[in-house]
Amino acid sequence: MPSDAVGSIIEPSFLIAILVAVAVFATVFTLLPAFGGHPLKSRMKSVALEREELRARQRARLAAEADKRRRGLREHQSEGMRAIVDRLDLRRALADDAAVAKLRTAGFRGQNPLTKFLFFRLVLPFVTLLLAGVYIFMLGGLPEQPLFVKAFVCIIAAYAGFYAPVLYVSNLAAKRKKSIQLAWPDALDLMLICVESGMSIEAAFRRVADEIGAQSVALAEELVLTNAELSFLQERRQAYENFAARTGLETVKSVTQALIQAERYGTPVSHALRVLADESREMRMNEAEKKAAALPPKLTVPMILFFIPVLFAVILGPAGIQIKQQGLF
Known part of the structure; x- marks a missing residue:
């Protein structure tokens, strides 16, 4: 009987079953912390998250207090200036x-x-x-x-x-107008693409403002402000007129007039924008050609003062040295 028990124990199938059971138990014991999580680690993680939330709330509170102090200082200064201006009635005397x-x-x-x-x-x-x-x-x-x-x-x-x-x-x-004038033809091209793709004027202004900001911050700001005025003003014509008045450019005024007429009479906007974009690009090219044509007269005086004396020294210098070495003078 003991021999039968020993024989069953040393059988290969029984040994393989025992080894498999030991391997499964070791695997489960090893992977159990990964699935269940260590309680200390979970507590530390929760404490870290709570600490970050407290820091974020503290930073937000300090930023709000600093902003409030700055705003209060600005308002105090503005109130003092406004009191002096109102008491002396400077708006009537100096502001037109x-x-x-x-x-x-x-x-x-x-x-x-x-x-x-x-x-x-x-x-x-x-x-x-x-x-x-x-x-x-x-x-x-x-x-x-x-x-x-x-x-x-x-x-x-x-x-x-x-x-x-x-x-x-x-x-x-002057700097702001120049920045807007340089970027306006590209903005018109982008606006034309947006309108022809089916966007509304408001969506086109918002999209062009996002794209043209890298080239002209002033133009992007004006487009965003015009988009906001189109949303809350009673008359859209007033928003376009304000846009033209703020920029002070005739090209922008022409585009705003075209937009006003298109909304009043129902005419297509894309054709007018295409024509105005071509005209703006031609005007910018004419300005560049005018500056290039004015360059030679501007270079006359610097050439006379700086280039020609150096040229004479380079050409006549060796001859003068040779004459002096020969003792002719």
Whole structure:
């Protein structure tokens, strides 16, 4: 009987079954933590997630407080400037339609930029007059000039401070108009493609603003603003007219007039956009040709002053050296 038990134990089939059972048990024991998860690791993971959430809430709270402080400071400064401007009634004295239009063309909108513009036009003349007076009468500037000339220089400095904000706004407006004018033909081509593909004007403006932003941020901003005005203004014609007034370009005004007529009479927009896009591209090419044609007269004086003397020195220099070495002079 014991021999039968030993014989059954040492049979190959029984040994294979035992080995398979041991292998299955080892596999299950090894893979069980992966499926069930370690409780310590799960707790640490939950703690880490909670810590990240607390950090995110803390950062959001600090950012909101900083934004509130900055906004409060700006509002306090704007309130002080507005009080001075309103008390002196500078809008009636210094602000006209041309100044407001220039601010819009430069990208400044709303009442706060106009208030700051009038405030600086009031303050800067006194600042420049004070600086000129300190430099001339206290630091000894222009010592050899008479008193009349010194007073005239101070008046000129005050006059420059009065017109410095106007020059600053005009410079910004010119740069903004140039950026829009350079990118406008490409924007018209993109708008034409969008309209011919079946998009509405609002969707075309939004799509063109996304694409043209890399070339001209000013044009993308104006297109987004026009798209917003098309959504909430009662008359769409007013949105187009505002777009033309903010840019101050005749090419943009022509396109807006075409869009207004297309919406009023139901004419196709794609044909008008195609013609206007060709005209804008031709105008840009004409401007480039005009600049190229004006280049030779501009190079005349630099060539006379810088290139021709160097050319004479290179050509006549060796001959002069040889003549001097031969002792003729």
